[in-house]
Amino acid sequence: IxxxxxxxxxxxxxxxxxxxxxxxxxxxxxxxxxxxxxxxxxxxxxxxxxxxxxxxxxxxxxxxxxxxxxxxxxxxxxxxxxxxxxxxxxxxxxxxxxxxxxxxxxxxxxxxxxxxxxxxxxxxxxxxxxxxxxxxxxKYHYMFGMEYFTEPNELAEYASYEEAVQAVDSQLAKNDNGVSKVYRVDIPGKQESVFGVAMKGEGKAGKYMDDQFIMSEIDFHDVRSTAHLPYEVLVSGNKVYALYARFRIALNFPDLSMMGKHSFMNIMKTPDAIRDVLQKTVQK
The missing domain is CATH 3.30.310.70 (TT1751-like domain)
Structure with missing residues (x-):
């Protein structure tokens, strides 16, 4: 085609x-x-x-x-x-x-x-x-009851776009929670910036947010879907968002089964783990 x-x-x-x-x-x-x-x-x-x-x-x-x-x-x-x-x-x-x-x-x-x-x-x-x-x-979503593009996680709110974008940039630079900045792109003519974030979790508790762990569970075909990474944080106006993981992961792995050896079941705790660590990273 x-x-x-x-x-x-x-x-x-x-x-x-x-x-x-x-x-x-x-x-x-x-x-x-x-x-x-x-x-x-x-x-x-x-x-x-x-x-x-x-x-x-x-x-x-x-x-x-x-x-x-x-x-x-x-x-x-x-x-x-x-x-x-x-x-x-x-x-x-x-x-x-x-x-x-x-x-x-x-x-x-x-x-x-x-x-x-x-x-x-x-x-x-x-x-x-x-x-x-x-x-x-x-109109994509993974299945009934799962989030759409229009249902992101709202992670934080600041007084202004300028304050929000500066805060996110400096928090990511600290790499406190295993969340670090890969890139930042400012959208021309509007108060919007997208950040790419790498996520590295430690030990049993941290593995569900960890890029390598998540990919080891879901990216198992001969041709690898590595370009799923990295995840995004979006500053739009004075608010900070991330796509809900049940949407953001599923859109790149729409055929991943719900149960079984390589399945969403194995990363069941990931959506909340990602939301929580991103929230912790970008909030005031």
Whole structure:
């Protein structure tokens, strides 16, 4: 399917596999960054959640403008590119901008971003799910009783946007609760900023918020969905939000079963653990 030519019944998937082959994550990361900047993307952050992976986060004008035109559009202001060692090869993959535009109910479908990523990195196939139609993606939730895009966690409230964004930035810099900043992107023309956050939990109590633990339970297919990370915190106006984990995790793993070996049951405590640690991190 050519990018942007999705028919109403076409199935969109969360991720795109760009390539896989010999090499190291370090060497490939350097090549990927060169290709991305050559294609007009700005690298806003980089993050190695575990030894076999690296994630590069990018934005560009189309992403920022579309975010500005969309309610709570900051969540879709970046794309994430992952390099993962698996099965003796390095996989290069990235978030599918068109899928993201619809699950985040954005104004435009980011097909230009999709074309730019394909040109820079390649495109073998979409993966990560059986797929959702545009209509289903725009109203996505995992199942009955589970949260929608419009039901985020409200983490904190400040006197103003300026105070909120400054507080979140400085709290993340402290890395007190195992929550640290990967990137920050300010949305042009509106009081909104999105932060990418890495989460590292200690011991039994902390594991349910821990990026590596969560991914070890849910990211088990041959082609890895590493670009699910990192999680976002959004400052919009004077409030600080995060998407509810039952939505934010499910949108990238929509086919994950409820019960069984690799299932939501194994990370049952994760949504509350993530909400609690983010709240603790960003509140006054």
């Amino acid at each position: 050519s990018v942007g030519a999705y028919s109403a019944d076409a199935l969109l998937k969360p991720f795109v596999l760009a390539s896989k082959g010999a090499g190291t994550v370090i060497d490939k990361s350097a090549q990927v960054k060169t290709a991305l900047t050559g294609a007009g993307f700005v690298v806003v952050g980089e993050y190695a959640p575990y030894s076999s992976a690296n994630i590069i986060v990018v934005t560009n004008d189309e992403l920022k403008q579309n975010a500005a035109a969309s309610e709570f559009g900051g969540y879709g202001a970046v794309q994430r590119v992952a390099l993962t060692e698996a099965g003796g090869e390095v996989q290069v993959s990235y978030t599918n901008p068109v899928y993201m535009s619809h699950v985040y109910r954005m104004a435009g479908d980011l097909s230009g971003v999709s074309a730019a990523l394909e040109k820079a990195l390649g495109r073998v196939e979409e993966f990560g799910a059986k797929g959702l139609t545009v209509k289903r993606a725009r």
